[in-house]
Amino acid sequence: MNEKKINETSKNIFLIETSCKGYLDLRQLCAVKSAARAHPDWQINLLFVGPVTHEKLTTGILSSLQAYENVVIARVYLSQIVKDTPLERVLTENLLETSEYRYAHVSDIIRLLLLWKFGGVYMDLDIVVLKPFDDLGPDFAGLDAPNSVNTAVMGFKVYSEETFYPISAQHWREYFQPGVFNVKRFSKSHTVHVLNSLSHVIKDRTIKPWTLYANMAKMFCPPIYSVNPESLSEQ
Template identity: 30%
Template sequence: MKIDTSKAKQCFKLKSTSVGADISSINFFEDVMKSGKHPTLGKTIFFHETSCSTNNLVHLNARQACAIESAALLNPNWDVFVMFASPVGCVLNETTARPPIISALESYANINFRNINLWTYAANTPLEHWFLSDKLFFSEYLNSHVSDFLRYVSLYKFGGLYLDLDVIVQKTIENMNANYAGAESENFVAAGVINFEHDGIGHEIADMCVREFYENFRYNDWGFNGPGVITRTLKKICHVDEPLKMSPQKCLGFKVYAPNTFYAVPWPKWDLFFDVDKLNQTIEMTKNSIAIHVWNKHSSKRRLKVGTKAAYGLIAEKNCPKVYVSSGEYF
């Protein structure tokens, strides 16, 4: 029996009517493929928001905005592109002001907000025909799998660095050699931080990733199409099964950093970021990390009052200062 995917697709297309907002008053962000300014090849940091707006308005919470600000603040010579998978913008009229955290982000010259049309974005990539088959929209974890789809397509098209929206950058990546990711454990290379150069071996590996994505896509598996893709691809390239043994010498120059580089706090211990009593332990664990990952899937419902002396709050206050002070009572 043919499954109707129209409802799944609808939220990623511009709606003719809008709930809670007059669509005519929305200043939509430009389509990234039609904009006069495109991502700089190999020197762009990408964030993708795929939750799918119900009213065509931009929705970023303070923690997501913190990730974006930290990337822009620590890497002023790189573009930061924040791209929305459903068409969004801001209401512009005399009575509606931009949310404070959006204004905070707009103060950075290197942050660019864009919309993505999934259909045109996939065009002229190895994923084009697969995408048009609608297989992605059969997913049981659609928002997550759209995010997986976009991270590999963006890196294939432009190179550069993909970051999850629950990553806070602590040190610049501008001088790091291209082509890297980080192990989150002895079994998996994580997909929250991935860098490819836009040509050469980096582009070849990105090409392998997009092909691995569609050739082995699983609509009912949350992680198989994200960290699973980069892990399986690197196993083929490196001829090594253990991520902690994936060295540039074995992986055609691609580097897999040890967990303490991006994932010093493993997901089963995510609550360390919020535990005041474990502040010193957590700061010590993460002090040499280029970035931290707070495992939003697990931590999103844990509230953190601004000013609380927990590691997450102190790291945010230092690395996304404008967003942190604009976030209200809770971060």
């Protein structure tokens, strides 16, 4: 990653693909496009831990991001991002090798150091942005339950559940059940979190066009929805 390309005004949004699969599925692409759409004057930094081929960038669904002038795609190297930081010893002393949750910890390290170095906002790739972050200030995170802070969207000030996670993790299935986007219900929400880590267990992996998630995608990342609502299933 060329750190000189990072926006120096702190108007950065960072999204990180850590599985090393070398592409995004449509649900992840919806996260990027909804962020770019809501923040035309912010830089949306889509970072891959693993390599991405030229073919994927230029002919696959990633190529559709070329239409967004505020989206930057780059590869991030753990060895580079930890250099000269308080977390450098995690890598130099091979502490990750003994971690039971190695990949989750790599993701945590990268997201925290990006915010520590550059400021801005980190968000997971299973987030849909409903409205801009401009009014949140520089430091925030959000509760997803009365006693649980979620780091799927953060900049270090803690906001109430309704700000980022209006539907709690316990009720994630509601996104994939019949529903319409109720403006009043989500009026105080900047994002929703559809929890790919849990929703992948759905036996019928297709996303029906009458579900709450599909209706949100239709409104907030319409280019993705228009491809085929059912293809929004996590790949």
